[in-house]
Amino acid sequence: METTVIIGDGVAGTTAAATLRRNGYEGTIKLIGEEAALPYQRPPLSKAWLLDSDRPRPTPLRPLSFYEDNRIELMRARKVAKIDTNERRIFYSDGKTTKFDNLILATGAAPRRLDLKGADLKGIHYLRDLGDSARLRQALRRPECRDVVIVGAGVIGLEVASAAIDSGKAVTIIEVGGRAMARVASPAATNFITEKLSDAGVRFMFNKRLEEFGAANQHVSSINLENGIEIKADLVLVSIGATPNITLAQDAGLVCDNGICVDQDMRTSDPKIYAIGDCARGDNAFVSGKPRIETIHNASSQAQIAAAAICNKTRPAPVPPRFWSDLKGMKVQAIGIAAGYDLVRRVPTQPPTSLEVHLKYRDRLVAAEVINLRHRQGELVKEISPVSFSDTK
Ligand SMILES: Cc1cc2nc3c(=O)[nH]c(=O)nc-3n(C[C@H](O)[C@H](O)[C@H](O)COP(=O)(O)OP(=O)(O)OC[C@H]3O[C@@H](n4cnc5c(N)ncnc54)[C@H](O)[C@@H]3O)c2cc1C
Structure with a gap:
């Protein structure tokens, strides 16, 4: 057999x-x-x-x-x-x-690892599997854990920031690029999300590069940036991609x-x-x-x-990629891939805590992002058309 x-x-x-x-x-x-x-x-x-x-x-x-x-x-x-x-x-x-x-x-x-001075100190976390999450969860519960620093403003970093803010921590996100979720979302969506998380108390620091981790008793105590800025840290999550x-x-x-x-x-x-x-x-x-x-x-x-x-069966028809995220009361859903578009259009929506963004290429909808509009994902999936591989982008 x-x-x-x-x-x-x-x-x-x-x-x-x-x-x-x-x-x-x-x-x-x-x-x-x-x-x-x-x-x-x-x-x-x-x-x-x-x-x-x-x-x-x-x-x-x-x-x-x-x-x-x-x-x-x-x-x-x-x-x-x-x-x-x-x-x-x-x-x-x-x-x-x-x-x-x-x-x-x-x-x-x-998870992609950081290779910096102090990178193996206690209190520095990565997140991929159950063991990682259990350790992070336990560390977040410690009363002496007050200042949480997240390195990388990708989706997972933002999700952990939401959880940490909800558990009463002071949260700073340090990002080497100019905006959050840059790999997966349009500026319109990430600005909306960043604003909401900032309102909730998350501090964002963009265009910042890490120099080293500071230590006290073999535990991380700070993050030191290349311009001499030192940020207090009781817990660090490094979330810089996979x-x-x-x-x-x-x-x-x-x-x-x-x-x-x-x-x-x-x-x-x-x-x-x-x-x-x-x-x-x-x-x-x-x-x-x-x-x-x-x-x-x-x-x-x-x-x-x-x-x-x-099984020698017909290949299933292609369907647009999609992902979701839960961020501080926001249900974020994306359809298609936010890349190669030449036009971003924000569609008027109600209530004001919602968002719908269309990403187009040559007038064709190639991706869309919705926040707190669950019913729209199913509708938008039908509107997104496959890319012709002869397209030059
Ligand atoms: C914290 C977190 C949150 C996420 N949230 C979302 C989300 O909200 N929405 C979303 O769409 N996506 C999310 N993702 C991404 C999503 O989980 C992944 O895209 C998905 O799990 C990929 O599935 P996979 O089976 O390819 O890989 P994995 O889920 O990584 O599974 C691979 C498995 O292979 C095992 N393995 C590897 N090598 C070997 C070996 N040599 N021998 C035996 N076993 C091996 C690994 O141990 C692992 O269990 C999240 C990812 C993480 C880490």
Whole structure:
């Protein structure tokens, strides 16, 4: 019987396993994850979970019975150390091996690290997994933790800032660029969000570069900027983006370039090996270039495409990328990719705590952003049209 091995049991890997079965795949499915926990949802780790003391466990992606009922061999706390593409075999870190007919790489990404003096001091946090979030949550609860500094004004940094402000901390966000969420949102949306967070008490410092961390008793005590400014810090979150987990793929000789390179069916340079989710990079019908998209929606869409290819089914029709965020009472939703647009139009909305922004290229809607207008996301998805790859942007 055929075997499909999936490395990584995040939303991409888990969705691939579920979709294979839904498509009628009869072979063996092995879903391997490095973490011990039942596969769980990552988004709450920077949002509700940080504040909710009644929730000792993360929200599982699926109940344990789902894997049993669907004959998915979930192998937790197992790390894959090597892929042998000639032998069609993976090697676990304990030396054991498994043969595969199809292999799906869903290895995700890891936080980008800062390499500065003092970077290994206690009190400096990164956020990717459950363990990181549990440590951050515990640290935020300490009464002696008063001044929180967040390095990086990306989505996760802003979400943690919202949680920290809600728990009564003084919060400063330091950003090397000129605005927040610059990689994923238009200036119109980020200005709206920045204003609301500033009103709530978050202090933003843009165009600032870190020099080093100050220490007291091996614990971080300040952040020192290059212009001599020192900012008191009892807790620091470094949230400066993520790098794709591609070492396994690179060592196996698969083509990688800021992600594992894939075609439209999520096939890597080896036709029996697929890559999906945060670790994969390839064409997307809704944006030119080859983006690497880090969202739940992208991970599950790509999982469905790979599962269709393995089952020889028609590739699912492309759908516009989307993501959401919860920021201090704002439900932020984005559809499409905020890149390559030549016109930004803010649409009048009610109430004043809401926002709708249209991003156009040559008069065509390529992306949209809405805040506190949940019903609009579904409507706008239908209005966004795929990019023609012959477009020159
Ligand atoms: C704190 C946080 C909040 C987020 N909030 C949002 C949000 O609100 N909305 C949104 O759209 N997106 C959000 N994201 C992004 C979203 O969670 C990711 O895009 C998504 O989880 C990617 O799924 P994935 O399965 O590709 O990777 P991951 O979820 O990272 O899963 C990959 C898994 O593979 C495992 N793995 C890696 N290498 C190996 C190996 N060698 N052997 C075994 N296992 C291995 C890892 O341990 C990991 O569990 C958030 C991300 C974070 C970190």
